[in-house]
Amino acid sequence: xxxxxxxxxxxxxxxxxxxxxxxxxxxxxxxxxxxxxxxxxxxxxxxxxxxxxxxxxxxxxxxxxxxxxxxxxxxxxxxxxxxxxxxxxxxxxxxxxxxxxxxxxxxxxxxxxxxxxxxxxxxxxxxxxxxxxxxxxxxxxxxxxxxxxxxxxxxxxxxxxxxxxxxxxxxxxxxxxxxxxxxxxxxxxxxxxxxxxxxxxxxxxxxxxxxxxxxxxxxxxxxxxxxxxxxxxxxxxxxxxxxxxxxxxxxxxxxxxxxxxxxxxxxxxxxxxxxxxxxxxxxxxxxxxxxxxxxxxxxxxxxxxxxxxxxxxxxxxxxxxxxxxxxxxxxxx
Numbered sequence: 537x538x539x540x541x542x543x544x545x546x547x548x549x550x551x552x553x554x555x556x557x558x559x560x561x562x563x564x565x566x567x568x569x570x571x572x573x574x575x576x577x578x579x580x581x582x583x584x585x586x587x588x589x590x591x592x593x594x595x596x597x598x599x600x601x602x603x604x605x606x607x608x609x610x611x612x613x614x615x616x617x618x619x620x621x622x623x624x625x626x627x628x629x630x631x632x633x634x635x636x637x638x639x640x641x642x643x644x645x646x647x648x649x650x651x652x653x654x655x656x657x658x659x660x661x662x663x664x665x666x667x668x669x670x671x672x673x674x675x676x677x678x679x680x681x682x683x684x685x686x687x688x689x690x691x692x693x694x695x696x697x698x699x700x701x702x703x704x705x706x707x708x709x710x711x712x713x714x715x716x717x718x719x720x721x722x723x724x725x726x727x728x729x730x731x732x733x734x735x736x737x738x739x740x741x742x743x744x745x746x747x748x749x750x751x752x753x754x755x756x757x758x759x760x761x762x763x764x765x766x767x768x769x770x771x772x773x774x775x776x777x778x779x780x781x782x783x784x785x786x787x788x789x790x791x792x793x794x795x796x797x798x799x800x801x802x803x804x805x806x807x808x809x810x811x812x813x814x815x816x817x818x819x820x821x822x823x824x825x826x827x828x829x830x831x832x833x834x835x836x837x838x839x840x841x842x843x844x845x846x847x848x849x850x851x852x853x854x855x856x857x858x859x860x861x862x863x864x865x866x867x868x869x
Contacts, residue, residue: 539609539615541565548560548563552609554608556615575719579605581603581616581618583597583599584616587611588602626657626659631656632653633687644693646703646707647679649687650686650713660682660743660751661722661724664687669702672699677690677856689742722854722855732760732825733763735830735831736830737835738765744828748760748762759787764790766795793807809838813846819846822846826848828853
């Protein structure tokens with residue numbers, strides 16, 4: 537049996553029942569992966585022709601994507617792996633984190649920093665699962681970058697939320713948590729050395745902060761545009777950090793967009809998609825950019841539409857939608 541891998545055009549022999557990720561790795565095909573257990577999402581690929589079995593069900597070209605680690609080869613098929621030149625492989629790890637600090641920069645946000653028993657290898661923009669205790673487990677994005685002394689998370693306090701309620705009312709310096717990861721595919725594409733546009737809504741600032749810091753600290757001097765959208769001035773946090781980054785890196789351009797209420801000097805009133813449309817009126821203006829979008833599902837959808845309308849190829853927009861429902865654990869909150 538034969539597996540054809542696009543866009544590299546490599547053909548691989550396999551046996552019926554072989555795992556797709558194992559087959560690709562044996563053939564030295566460049567594909568991102570981490571947990572190998574169907575949680576991190578990094579080994580996502582698309583079926584172009586034929587079919588693959590996933591969890592006992594048939595998946596074919598009508599399926600949006602499959603995770604290679606969960607897919608079983610059953611017949612001749614063709615798959616497409618995304619960006620074979622942007623591969624990341626971080627070993628899945630479970631760490632012990634000790635709370636170093638808990639800050640409340642806004643009424644419904646806590647910044648929690650952990651000192652871990654060993655380093656966590658991750659790409660800027662990824663997230664991890666944080667378990668504070670039995671039944672108190674949620675995914676949160678790293679706001680720090682690999683190599684920082686502390687692992688930083690921005691946690692939104694959700695009314696009635698068991699985990700965020702624990703963070704708001706109970707969590708203290710010296711408490712411990714179980715941190716596992718990394719997870720997620722909306723990470724910084726390091727081989728792109730052109731301009732980027734990053735958009736964060738609410739605690740979507742966390743992965744955006746990590747992405748922006750990493751690209752600036754790597755020496756990229758192309759324009760980096762960061763839009764940070766909040767509901768009101770009372771919900772705004774992180775402005776001093778963004779100002780400090782701008783002072784260090786003049787190629788960073790920060791726009792703080794406030795949806796309602798009074799707006800402080802230097803901030804903009806309205807919605808982020810409208811601000812993007814106003815700043816980039818030419819429908820080809822963003823064609824050489826890469827985009828990173830993190831926030832609530834409606835915000836991610838609206839911003840993605842705005843970016844595409846201004847010329848950014850949808851395939852170059854990397855997005856994570858933040859869900860608040862406890863049952864949804866595939867994306868950070």
